[in-house]
Amino acid sequence: MRSLLRLWPYVRPVGARLAASTVAAVAASCLALMIPLVLKWMVDGPVARRDPSGVWLGGGLVLALGVGEAGLFWTRRLLVARPLAGLEARMRADLYHRLQRLPVAFHDRWGSGQLLSRATNDLQLVRQFLTFPLVFLAVNGTTIVVGFGVLLAQRWSLGLVLLAPVVPLVVLCSYFESRYALATRQAQDQIGDLTTLVEESVLGIRIVKAFGRHRSQARAFRRQARELRGTELRKARLLADLWALVTALPDAALGAALVFGVYQVADGRLSAGTLVAFLSTGLALRWPVESLGWLLSVSNEAATAADRFFEVLDAPVPPAVTAAPAPSAAPATDRGIRFAGVRFRYPDAPAGTPDLLTGVDLHVAGGETMALVGTTGSGKTTLTSLIPRLYEATGGRITLDGVDVAALDPAELRSLVATAFEEPTLFSASVRENVLMGAADADEEDLLRALRIAQCDFVHALPRGVQTQVGEQGLSLSGGQRQRLALARAVVGRPRFLVLDDPLSALDVHTESLVEAALREVLATTTALVVAHRPSTVLLADRVALLDGGRITAVGTHRELLDREERYRWLMSGDAPATAGGPTPRRPTAERSVGR
Template identity: 70%
Template sequence: MPENHATAKETKGASSVRTLLRLWPYLRPVRARWFAAGVVAVTASCLSLLIPLVLKWMVDGPVAERDPGGVWLGALYLLLLGVAEALLFGLRRWLVARPLTGVEAAMRADLYRHLQRLPVAFHDRWPSGQLLSRGTADLAMLRMFLTFPLMFIVVNGVTVVAGCAVLLAQDWLLGLILLVPVVPLIVICALFETKYALVARRAQDQVGDLTTVVEESVLGIRVVKGFGRHRAQAEAFRTLAVRLRGTELDKARLLAAIWAVIMTVPELAVGAALVLGTVRVADGAMSAGTLVAFLSTALALRWPVESIGFLLAMTQEAATATERYFEVLDEPVEEPACRPRAESVKAPGGGLRFDGVTFRYPDAPPGTDPVLARIDLHVRPGETMALVGATGSGKTTLTALVPRLHEVTAGRILLDGEDIATMERSRLRELVAVAFEEPTLFSASVGENVLMGAGGEADEGALRRALAVAQAGFVDGLPDGVRTQVGEQGLSLSGGQRQRLALARAVVGRPRFLVLDDPLSALDVHTEALVEAALRDVLRGTTALVVAHRPSTVQLADRVALLSGGRITAVGTHHELLRESAEYAWLMSGTEAEGGGSR
C-alpha cells in the first residue's frame, strides 16, 4: 500500500525531553497531587535504603554479641520499614491514578474537538486509522507513562544517587568499584535511546496503518463479500501484521540487548566488590556488618539500575506518542474568517453569487490547472439553479465551496451580498444547508440524524414535514419509528432510504440557502417524482443550487448553469440550453452515465 502522510513522516530532531515537556499544560491542573505522589514514592524508596543500615547494626551488634532480644528488635524495625514502604507505594498509586486518568480524558477530548475544527483537506490527506490510533493507543500509552515510568525515572534516579552516597559512606573503595560501570552504561544508553526512538515511531505508525485496513474492511464488508475479496483483504492485513511483528521484534531485540548489558555490567561490579570485601573482612579491615550492609545496599539498587532499559524504552515510546499526538494538534484549524470584517462591504444584489471564483486543491502538484477557473455565477434570491456538467467537471467541488468545506483560491462567494470569507462558520452553516450525493448517517436514531440539520432544535412537526418532503414514509414502518437506531453509517437502510433521510436533514431547518449535490440519484423514478413534487414547495422559499444529472431533476430549477472544464460555459433555462448548447443537449440525452460526481 502507498505510504501516507503520517507513516512517511520521519521522527523530528527534537529531544525526547523537549517533546514530553509539551504535556505540561495537561499536567498543570494535577501538579499538586503528582508532585505529592513523587515525594511519597521517593520517601518509600529511600526507606528501603535504611534496611541495610539496620542489618549492619544487627550483625555488628546483637548477632555478634549473641543478643536474641536485639535480634528480635532489629526484625521489628525491618518489619516496620517494609510495611511503611508498602503503604507509601499504595498511597502513591492512589494519588496519581484518578488525576492522570483525567489527563488522558482531557487530551482525548482536545484531540476530538480539534479534529472537528480541521478543514476537509486535512481529512482528505490523513487515513482515519492513523487518527484512531493517536486517540486510543497513543493516549493510553501516555497515561501509563505518566502514571508509572515518568514517576520512577525520578524516584529511581534519587534512589541511585542516595544509594551511591550510602555505599561511599560505608566503604569508599568498594563504592568506587561499583561506580566504575556508570560511564560506559551512560554511553550505551544514549546509543540505545537513539535507535529505539526510530523503531518505536515506525511501530506506532504501522499500528495506524493496520487500524486503517481493519476499519476499511469493516465499513466496506458488503463490497468485500460481494466481490469475494475477503482473501485479498486478509492478505493485506497479514502483510501489515507481519511488518508490524518484524518491527516489534526489532524493539524486543534492542530492549533485550540493553537489558543484558545493564544487568551484566553491574553484576560484575558487585561480584568484584564482594570478593574484595570478603578479603578485607578476613584481614580485619572491614566489619562483617559493613560488608552485609554494603552488599544489601547494592542489591537494593539492582532494580533501579536494571529498570533503566525498560524506563528508557517506555520514555521513547511516550515521546513518540506525544509527537504523534501533537502532529494532529499542530495542524491549523479552520479560521473563523479569512478576511477582516473591516474589508467586508456588502455587494449589491442578493442571492448566491460566485465572483471570479478559482479553486485548486492544496495538495495539487505545482503547475497543475485549477479545478475551477474564474467562475462567475449568480443565483437570484428565491431562485433554484441547476448545475450540470460531465463527470469530473468540478460540480461537487463548486458546491463544497459554499459552506466553506474548502476555501476558494481566488475570487469570492457572496450570500445576499456578504462575502462568506468574512462570516463566522457557525453563522454561515446556519444559513446554508447541504445534502451530499453520498449520504452519511450516524449511529443514532432516525430522528436524531434528521434533526442534525436544524441543530437539534426543531420540533416534532418540523421533523415530520421534512420526512414528508423527502418521501421518507418508510420510517413509520421501522421497529421504533423515528426512534429506530440506524446503525453505523446507516448501512441497515437501503441507499435510497439513506438518501431520503439526508435530504430531510437538509430541509428540516428551512434554510435560506440550500445546496444539493445530486440528492435523488439513488431513488427510483416513481419515488423521485414524488420527492420532486414535494421539493418544489420547499424550493420556493429558498435560494438553491442543485447538482443534477437527470432531466427530471433539472426541471425543478428556474435556470441551469453548464459547468465544463472548470468554467461556466452557458446559463439559461432548460429549453434554451437544449437549443443553444450541443454539450448540454448531449448530457441530457443520457449519453453521459448518470451519477458521476466530481472531486
C-alpha cells in the first residue's frame, strides 16, 4: 500500500472520475445481488402458487437488473479509459524528463534496458492496475461485505457456515503476498536485463556478425530467458496454489451450507425460496472471493512497478543553482577556461583508490586553442567533460571568463560550451535535425557553414540531401561521416567555448587535412580545448598541455615540449621511453615530420 499510495499525485487529477467509476461498479454489483432476492420471491410466491404470470414478472425484473448491471459496467469503463491513458502519458513524460536531468554518472551505472522497461512495461502495469484491479478491490470488497450481510439477514446460521473460511484465507493471502512480491520484483528486474541484452545485440549487430558471436549471444539470451521463465513459472505456481485454496475453501463451505440448508427445508424450518436465494447469493459471491488471489497478484505487480518507477524519480539530481550572469567582458587574466586545483573521482570508484584527477591547474587563455595530450586512461576525456558539467568535479574550480561553471545554470552553460566526442552519437532523425541540435536558433546559412567546415559535402549526395534520415545511431553512414556530422553539430552555433575530444580520429589523412584547414577558421574566433592523440591534431593548437598522473605536468608549444619533455616525445612518436641511465631516445618521427 505504501508503494501504491505514492501514485496519489498522479491519480488526484482523475480521482473524481475514478471514484465515480467505483460507485458505478459497486452499484452494478449490488444490482447483481438483488437477483437472488427476486428468485426467492419467485420460488416462494408465483412458483409455489403455480402462477405463470408472476414468473413472467420475475423474469422481467431479472432482465432489467441484468441490463442495469451491464450499463453501469459500461459507464465505469467509459469514465476511466481516457483519463488513465493520460495518467500513464504524464508518468512517462515525468520519467523521461527526469532521465534528461539526471547526471551522466547515473546513466553510467544503469543499463538502458532497465530504464526502457520502466518507461514501457512497468507504467503499463500501473495503468492497468488503476483501470481495473484497483476499482475491483473496492467493488469486490464491498460486494463481499454487502453479500454476507444479506446472507446473515436471510439465515444467520447458514451465513456463519460460509464465513468459516475467512480466517484461513486471510492467513494464506498474507503468506502468498510476501512470497509473490519477491518473485514479481525479480521477474521485472530480469525483464530489464533481457531488454538490455536484446538492445545491445541489435545495436552491436555488426560486431556480433563480424566476430561470429551470434551463438554466444544466443546462449546468453537463452540463459536469461530461461531464468525469466523460471521466475514466471514460480509466480504461476504460487498463484495456482492460492487459487486452488481460495476456490476450494469457499466451495467446501458452500457445500456444507447446502447440506445444512436442505435438512432445514426438509424439517420445515426454512422455506425453499430462502434456500434458493441464499445459495444464489453465495454463488454470486464466488467470483469476488476467488478473484482475491488474482487481485492480490496484480496489486503486487503494480506496487513493484511503482517502486521501480520511483527509483528513477528519487535518484538525486544536481541541486539547482542561482543563475549567474553569462561570462562577459572579464579582465584579460580571467578570460578563457581556467582549472584551479580540480580533482575528480567516479562515484562508484572502489574505496581507497586514488582520484583520477588529483589537482589540475590549467589556464586556456581567451581566444586560444589548447591541445590536451596524455596516455590512454589518463583522464583527458573526463577533464573535458567537467567543463559542461556532464560530470561534477569532486574538488577545485572551473571558470569560464572568470565565472564558476558551478554557478551557471546548466542550460546557459551548455549554450556557451559546444562539444564533439570521439565516439559520435547520432539520432534517428534527418541530417538537418542532427546538426541543428547544436543550436536551436541556427538558420540555413549556419547549417551550410557548419557542414562546409566539417567537410560534410557527402550529405548533398544523399537521397534527400540534408532531409535524409540517418537511421538509428547513424549506422547508415561511415564512421568518418558520423564524426564529421558530430563536428558540424559542435560548430553550428558559433560557440564561445569549444571542447573537442579527438574529433578527427576516424578520418583519412586527406579528409583530415581539409577539415583541419576549415576548422582553423572556427578556432580563430573561440576558446578551445582539444584532446589530441596525433601530431596533426596537436598542430591545430597554440599551446599543448601534458596530463600525467592526474595533473598537468607541462605546458608549452609543440616544439618546446618536444625539446624538453621526454614523456611528450614518447607520446608523439610511439618510441619506448628512456629508462634511468639508459640511452637517449632518437629524435622522434613526429618532430622530423611535422615539428617544423
